[in-house]
Amino acid sequence: MCATCGCGPHHHETVTLEQRVLAKNDALARANRVRLAGRGIRAVNLMSSPGSGKTTLLERTVRDLNGRRPVAVIEGDQETRLDADRLRATGCAVTQVNTGAGCHLDAAMVGDALDRLDPADGTLLFIENVGNLVCPALFDLGEDGKVVIVSVTEGADKPLKYPYMFAAADLVVVNKLDLLPYVDFDLDACRAHVSAVNPRASLVTLSATRGDDIGSWYEWLLLN
Amino acid sequence: MHELAIVQRILEAVCERADGRRVRRVTVRVGALTAVVPGAMLFCWELAAEGTDADGADLDIEQRPATARCRACGADLELADLVLLCPCGSADLAVTGGRELQIVSMEVT
Ligand SMILES: Nc1nc2c(ncn2[C@@H]2O[C@H](COP(=O)(O)OP(=O)(O)O)[C@@H](O)[C@H]2O)c(=O)[nH]1
Ligand SMILES: [Mg+2]
Ligand SMILES: [Zn+2]
Numbered sequence: 001m002c003a004t005c006g007c008g009p010h011h012h013e014t015v016t017l018e019q020r021v022l023a024k025n026d027a028l029a030r031a032n033r034v035r036l037a038g039r040g041i042r043a044v045n046l047m048s049s050p051g052s053g054k055t056t057l058l059e060r061t062v063r064d065l066n067g068r069r070p071v072a073v074i075e076g077d078q079e080t081r082l083d084a085d086r087l088r089a090t091g092c093a094v095t096q097v098n099t100g101a102g103c104h105l106d107a108a109m110v111g112d113a114l115d116r117l118d119p120a121d122g123t124l125l126f127i128e129n130v131g132n133l134v135c136p137a138l139f140d141l142g143e144d145g146k147v148v149i150v151s152v153t154e155g156a157d158k159p160l161k162y163p164y165m166f167a168a169a170d171l172v173v174v175n176k177l178d179l180l181p182y183v184d185f186d187l188d189a190c191r192a193h194v195s196a197v198n199p200r201a202s203l204v205t206l207s208a209t210r211g212d213d214i215g216s217w218y219e220w221l222l223l224n
Numbered sequence: 225m226h227e228l229a230i231v232q233r234i235l236e237a238v239c240e241r242a243d244g245r246r247v248r249r250v251t252v253r254v255g256a257l258t259a260v261v262p263g264a265m266l267f268c269w270e271l272a273a274e275g276t277d278a279d280g281a282d283l284d285i286e287q288r289p290a291t292a293r294c295r296a297c298g299a300d301l302e303l304a305d306l307v308l309l310c311p312c313g314s315a316d317l318a319v320t321g322g323r324e325l326q327i328v329s330m331e332v333t
Binding site: 011012013014015016017018019020021022023024025102103104106134135137138139160163164165167195196197198199 | 226229230233234236237238241242245248252257258259260305306307308309315316325326327328329330331332333
């Protein structure tokens with residue numbers, strides 16, 4: 001009888017794997033990246049808590065940029081099915097990803113979505129991730145840039161509470177700037193917290209509903 | 225709960241590699257910078273393994289601390305939280321450990 005598990009007269013063999021848990025996802029993400037780059041498509045992964053304004057910012061962005069550059073959206077937010085409809089109403093190509101119970105998008109879902117969407121060469125592609133500030137940080141989708149949105153109603157300490165997500169960001173968008181006079185949100189503290197966990201991240205502030213200060217967002221999108 | 229997704233990928237990988245043999249124990253390495261909570265992994269491990277070749281297998285988790293080297297003073301530090309700051313005052317740190325999310329080995333019969 002085996003001493004380790006009492007499982008019967010056979011021996012245990014130890015197999016060394018030393019492989020990354022997310023090796024498959026990372027390989028698929030690399031494939032997505034090559035596929036997008038080959039067609040001049042720039043992909044931006046938008047992440048935030050539910051309700052920070054991802055869809056609202058995309059609605060405005062699509063309206064403003066459509067015509068200047070082809071725009072398409074992969075909609076992964078499972079909060080409501082309405083987000084895809086809201087974006088379709090702006091006139092851009094949209095495909096909805098069904099993550100089921102999943103709390104994040106992965107590279108395989110984005111690859112499938114790309115098959116369906118078949119975006120034109122040179123498209124600016126937005127990926128609205130599932131509303132969640134933890135899980136999506138782990139999964140490379142093959143995007144060119146990760147954007148984390150935090151709104152002034154959420155509190156300036158969000159970057160310290162969710163450091164993994166903010167550490168992964170290329171750009172942090174502080175949204176709902178129009179509400180700043182009504183809430184206790186210390187913008188300077190938020191800025192300091194972001195740079196404490198991620199010194200290389202850029203930060204812009206704006207109001208997605210009113211369009212205040214939206215220019216720096218477009219600058220980042222079109223120049224980066 | 226991304227730990228469930230992580231656990232499912234581990235099971236896929238070990239069962240594929242076990243190639244029909246019974247998996248008795250799996251050892252993984254989890255860094256402090258991965259946002260993966262070991263307790264949550266253990267919580268869903270048993271259930272996720274049910275019906276696979278790793279049904280009933282033990283999951284061993286080797287936790288790794290977050291470490292960094294200061295580019296200003298050269299110190300090697302262990303980071304208590306994710307705030308990148310050296311006691312010397314510099315925030316110019318290169319992360320040297322804590323991002324591990326590896327399947328180390330498994331025991332099969
Ligand atoms: N006052 C204000 N409300 C906003 C702003 N951006 C979004 N919202 C509101 O916040 C709510 C959630 O926005 P939504 O775009 O659906 O968030 P998502 O879950 O991140 O996609 C909606 O009621 C929006 O109208 C903003 O800049 N200012
Ligand atoms: Mg949304
Ligand atoms: Zn130092």
